[in-house]
Amino acid sequence: MIEFRSVTKKFPDGTIAVDDFTLVLPSRKTTVLVGSSGSGKTTLLRMINRMVDPTSGTIEIDGEDTSGLDPVALRRRIGYVMQNSGLLPHFTVIENVATVPVLNGVPRKRAFSDALALLDTVGLERTLADRYPSQLSGGQQQRVGVARGLAADPNILLMDEPFGAVDPIVRDELQQELIRLQRELDKTVVFVTHDIDEAFLLGDQVVILEQGGQIAQIGSPSEIMAAPASDFVSSFIGADRGKRALSIRHTDRGSVLVDGFGRAAGVLVEDALVDSGESTSS
Numbered sequence: 001m002i003e004f005r006s007v008t009k010k011f012p013d014g015t016i017a018v019d020d021f022t023l024v025l026p027s028r029k030t031t032v033l034v035g036s037s038g039s040g041k042t043t044l045l046r047m048i049n050r051m052v053d054p055t056s057g058t059i060e061i062d063g064e065d066t067s068g069l070d071p072v073a074l075r076r077r078i079g080y081v082m083q084n085s086g087l088l089p090h091f092t093v094i095e096n097v098a099t100v101p102v103l104n105g106v107p108r109k110r111a112f113s114d115a116l117a118l119l120d121t122v123g124l125e126r127t128l129a130d131r132y133p134s135q136l137s138g139g140q141q142q143r144v145g146v147a148r149g150l151a152a153d154p155n156i157l158l159m160d161e162p163f164g165a166v167d168p169i170v171r172d173e174l175q176q177e178l179i180r181l182q183r184e185l186d187k188t189v190v191f192v193t194h195d196i197d198e199a200f201l202l203g204d205q206v207v208i209l210e211q212g213g214q215i216a217q218i219g220s221p222s223e224i225m226a227a228p229a230s231d232f233v234s235s236f237i238g239a240d241r242g243k244r245a246l247s248i249r250h251t252d253r254g255s256v257l258v259d260g261f262g263r264a265a266g267v268l269v270e271d272a273l274v275d276s277g278e279s280t281s282s
């Protein structure tokens with residue numbers, strides 16, 4: 001469990017990126033921080049592994065105050081995946097993945113064989129192991145970034161807009177892969193995005209942020225969609241317009257769901273009632 005307690009971050013130029021932020025992020029779940037540009041998402045994420053230190057307040061990991069921990073050691077036991085993969089350009093794929101375990105003292109040979117197995121885990125061909133990042137597609141680079149984030153077998157994986165720079169089709173694939181990985185690996189994932197659809201797809205817990213890291217609403221995707229806490233949230237999630245504002249239109253031949261633009265979005269199936277996002281039939 002990760003716990004923020006009254007955390008504030010004021011940068012030296014006076015910018016208050018995060019103001020009195022309190023939140024519990026449950027273990028083995030995916031918490032998504034979502035908000036528009038400048039709402040403090042990256043700052044919050046980086047305070048977890050002490051790439052940024054809070055000005056006041058505390059952050060605890062499993063009850064331990066991180067301010068008392070060595071930042072370098074902390075960073076090496078928390079996975080971090082960023083936009084544009086952040087791979088080292090002069091290292092091959094396998095070297096990029098194995099770097100942190102080697103720094104942690106894992107023998108080179110073992111670190112490299114573990115790294116090969118991680119390529120399988122993230123759906124990459126082992127034949128790519130000796131390529132350099134510039135010889136990979138954007139989607140492949142992001143997969144290597146995820147493999148590198150997982151290499152030290154961390155309990156916590158921080159992901160900062162990891163799929164923001166790839167095209168929509170690859171993005172869909174990577175999102176599905178992450179859902180599969182999360183089922184298999186059971187990590188505590190903290191995921192930052194400005195895309196509410198991505199947040200609802202991936203998050204067990206979704207935290208909608210306004211400027212200064214102010215929490216507009218926390219909940220599961222279905223809780224937020226069922227009852228947006230404010231006009232800001234309604235507008236942010238698109239409940240007041242567009243594809244999420246579904247309504248039932250009765251026709252002579254049956255009932256269809258239409259979106260906010262009047263386009264057919266689906267049909268109502270009576271025995272497919274769902275509860276808290278899980279099908280009752282499975």
Ligand SMILES: Nc1ncnc2c1ncn2[C@@H]1O[C@H](COP(=O)(O)OP(=O)(O)OP(=O)(O)O)[C@@H](O)[C@H]1O
Pocket residue numbers: 011012013015016017035036037038039040041042043044194
């Ligand atoms: N090193 C810094 N010095 C001064 N201000 C900073 C620094 N880093 C971030 N900020 C400011 O803090 C605020 C929050 O930034 P942050 O990067 O956390 O937001 P974000 O929600 O991740 O934004 P984006 O979606 O654009 O990445 C912004 O106003 C930003 O300009």
